Amino acid sequence: MAVMRCSNDFINIIQNYSSHFILGWEELLGGMDLMVDSSAFLNIKRLLPQHQSAITLINTRLQNPSQKNLSWLDLACGKGQIISQLSDNISPNNRKKIKYTGYDINPNYTRIAEKIACNLEFNSYVFTHGDMSNFSKIIQLDNFDFITCTNTVHELMPKVFANLLIDSLIKLSDAGELFIYDMESLEKPELGALPWRGREINELINILLEVAGTNYRVHPNIWNHSTCKGWTVVIQKQYLNISNKNLTNNRDEITTCLDETIEKLLDERLRECEKILKAYQRFGVETAEEEKLKELSLYEFWALHNAKELYR
Numbered sequence: 032m033a034v035m036r037c038s039n040d041f042i043n044i045i046q047n048y049s050s051h052f053i054l055g056w057e058e059l060l061g062g063m064d065l066m067v068d069s070s071a072f073l074n075i076k077r078l079l080p081q082h083q084s085a086i087t088l089i090n091t092r093l094q095n096p097s098q099k100n101l102s103w104l105d106l107a108c109g110k111g112q113i114i115s116q117l118s119d120n121i122s123p124n125n126r127k128k129i130k131y132t133g134y135d136i137n138p139n140y141t142r143i144a145e146k147i148a149c150n151l152e153f154n155s156y157v158f159t160h161g162d163m164s165n166f167s168k169i170i171q172l173d174n175f176d177f178i179t180c181t182n183t184v185h186e187l188m189p190k191v192f193a194n195l196l197i198d199s200l201i202k203l204s205d206a207g208e209l210f211i212y213d214m215e216s217l218e219k220p221e222l223g224a225l226p227w228r229g230r231e232i233n234e235l236i237n238i239l240l241e242v243a244g245t246n247y248r249v250h251p252n253i254w255n256h257s258t259c260k261g262w263t264v265v266i267q268k269q270y271l272n273i274s275n276k277n278l279t280n281n282r283d284e285i286t287t288c289l290d291e292t293i294e295k296l297l298d299e300r301l302r303e304c305e306k307i308l309k310a311y312q313r314f315g316v317e318t319a320e321e322e323k324l325k326e327l328s329l330y331e332f333w334a335l336h337n338a339k340e341l342y343r
């Protein structure tokens with residue numbers, strides 16, 4: 032193997048790095064947007080674990096007899112991948128409590144989602160379109176009890192993701208929850224896609240919480256699925272103990288710290304990626320696995336370069 036001729040340092044990097052590129056989940060790769068070359072995939076017959084988790088949380092809240100209705104904002108709702116599973120998993124009476132808002136950049140996707148929503152007998156539903164960078168201005172409603180953003184963070188520019196975190200917290204009701212899931216790696220790489228690692232998300236979100244002035248900390252789950260790795264984070268507004276006014280007042284400081292952290296993380300990953308590519312350039316690849324890793328590293332290099340350019 033070519034890597035056997037490299038230094039121990041390099042072998043360690045390769046080993047760590049490879050763990051982020053376990054194969055799988057073709058159907059999750061998608062979403063035509065400003066940053067990525069992809070398309071969202073809907074398979075109604077197959078319930079994905081991240082959608083299952085979100086539905087379990089929603090269902091638990093709906094079962095509370097004093098929860099008369101539940102307002103749910105599904106960011107980057109795509110073709111309705113989450114709601115496509117509700118007829119089997121949330122009772123008709125509880126579905127009648129749901130006030131659903133689907134938001135996505137792509138009206139062709141939400142048209143499909145709307146067909147699904149109209150058969151679910153929700154209390155109400157609405158689909159709104161726009162870029163994620165503007166969602167908090169475009170969506171006039173506030174006080175959402177539940178906000179989801181699944182399988183999408185890798186498609187967003189880092190700055191947009193940082194703002195999504197802050198805006199979502201402001202948009203939550205006092206007892207609201209934010210649920211985010213994404214993959215750490217994609218089987219079929221997408222040009223420009225930047226999957227974040229769970230430990231990076233951990234660092235980013237806890238810096239946000241620290242600068243916002245709360246003692247509340249979250250620990251994202253990192254899932255070893257059979258075909259890929261993913262992470263979930265749930266933030267519950269009730270534990271923040273910060274008013275929207277204070278969040279808004281601290282926004283500039285929070286954004287600056289998030290920007291600095293993102294730049295640091297991008298630099299670290301770029302250095303790691305360059306080291307791998309330089310070694311492949313010098314020693315070549317010998318196995319199919321190394322060839323795959325080289326290809327993924329090239330995609331990663333482009334995504335990082337792109338993200339850094341857009342970050343300026």
Ligand SMILES: C[S@@+](CC[C@H](N)C(=O)[O-])C[C@H]1O[C@@H](n2cnc3c(N)ncnc32)[C@H](O)[C@@H]1O
Nearest residue numbers: 061062064071107109112136137162163181182
């Ligand atoms: C892979 S799909 C995920 C769909 C769904 N949430 C799920 O869990 O399967 C990514 C979605 O993000 C949307 N999207 C990508 N970039 C966006 C942006 N900048 N603003 C709004 N939506 C965006 C795409 O249109 C697509 O529907």
